[in-house]
Amino acid sequence: MELPEEEEEEEEPDWLCPEPGGPWNHAAPGRGSSTTLGAQCHDKTVPSGSTAHRVIVHTDLDCFYAQVEMIHNPELRDKPLGVQQKYLVVTCNYEARRLGLQKCMSVRDAKEKCPELVLVNGEDLTQYREMSYKVTELLEEFSPLVERLGFDENFVDITELVEKRLAQLQRDGCSKVSVSGHVYNNQTVNLHDVMHIRLVIGSQIAAEMREAMYNRLGLTGCAGVASNKLLSKLVSGTFKPNQQTVLLPESCQDLVGSLDHIRKVPGIGYKTTKRLELLGLSSVRDLQTFSPVILEKELGVSIAQHIQKLSYGEDDSPVTSSGPPQSLSDEDSFKKCSSEVDVKRKIEELLANLLDRISKDGRKPHTIRLTIRKFSSTNKWFSRESRQCPIPSHVIQKFGTGNYDVVDPLVGILMKLFRKMIKVEMPFHLTLLSVCFSNLKALPSLTKGSIGFYLTRLSPPSSSGKKMEGVPQDQVNSCSFV
């Protein structure tokens, strides 16, 4: 395996702060830094904590599922490894990529390209999910503002941490500051530019994050540092396995211009790409220079303005802490499911897994949803239908307690939801079932304003192993200190 350290140590030796007292005081007079198109950081006095001059890190683990599998079974490390879900290889390690494999190849194509490919089944996401949350918890030690994107990516707003270190550097009378990792476009750092200095400090923090991820979790990955989420995400991919890159504002246009198609802009998905192509737009420049008025008429004001800003690299969306998940779901796809008993069996399986997860989560779901996918050869590509309903309160209360009071009523509810979508007396053919718990609420005792909330934070319920038999855990929590 590769070294934990960066493979490249190409920092230039000479970032010395010129003046003691620092050139980067807020009072710094008009620095002649060139204004770049679409720059976020205009030179106005800006209330602190506002959207201007933020420093954002985007982290992106290398082939995450494959890494987790290799940690659990080190024998796999030096072999080409793919993670399989149904007949798809959803990700693979770099050994396998060297032999030509890509993400989301069919098992057939993958085996053809690479007969020695070792495949592990990755349909059960449990270990990936657990490792994923360890990563975001680690990042939360740097700043509480961590936003998850899928299982393997995170945004971290480190603006305040950077400001602290900046202040410390100034107190220290200005030692040297050098960039960690790559600078996009090989752009030269301007020590008289405050934003440059902030981003350089951001690059050091990003390096510390990656170090911590490797030392404590054994995971390698990329990071990108920039002044907003869009840019940090785009720049993190510029040097691919296990490296990091910082974007300085002057190279922003080069970055978005380097995308070969509007589809590559995060936030412009399949559907809007198709609509934009009908307007004759395909490059990022096309979108930048297109008439805003016509675009608004075509896509609606909100989407039009949003994606046109994206095309300039502008993104004022905040990093919002993800916290615990908003929903828990479990799904399974298959070739065919066409009888009601079959549906019931699948639903029971999905539900059992979900109940296991929700009891570990500790919160209680107030809404349940069933989703299906019907087979159809002339499919409008991936259409799903769903029905949801509130969970009756007498069922909700039985949740933390040994699960099986709850499964029968829930299966009943789910089958009713199923019959709302499928006329069971007619033939049907499903290719997917999914059960989702949402509207998750904390235990009554831990809800803000309740007595247990305050008692609990004085002294959290010691989960020291033994549980009180027959006593619902939420009651244990609310009663144990009274």
Added chain:
DNA sequence: TGGGGTTAT
């Protein structure tokens, strides 16, 4: 094209 997630309408 898996097995998840989120937000906006």
Added chain:
DNA sequence: ATAACCC
């Protein structure tokens, strides 16, 4: 409830 987006 669906439709869009993300991985």
